[in-house]
Amino acid sequence: MSVKDIVVMRFKQLCGERHLNINGLATLSGVTPSTAYSMMDSSRRDISIVTIKKFCDGLDITLGEFFSTPEFDNLEQEIK
DSSP: HHHHHHHHHHHHHHHHHHOOOOHHHHHHHHHOOHHHHHHOOOOTOOOOOOHHHHHHHHOOOOOHHHHHHHHHHOOOOSSS
């Protein structure tokens, strides 16, 4: 699984815990729905750290809390 896939999976997990859909997350975060959907779309995965930060702000969590999961900790190195 790629780092982008794990980012999307993490946001979906957090949204599920809060009973939010992607549109709701976008609204909470001050991000346009089209930006949110372009990030979630598996054919695009347009992900930026600024958008991740805004989503975390909307969910009232820190970047550290977002990335502190076994899935991120166990990613393979990108440099081979």
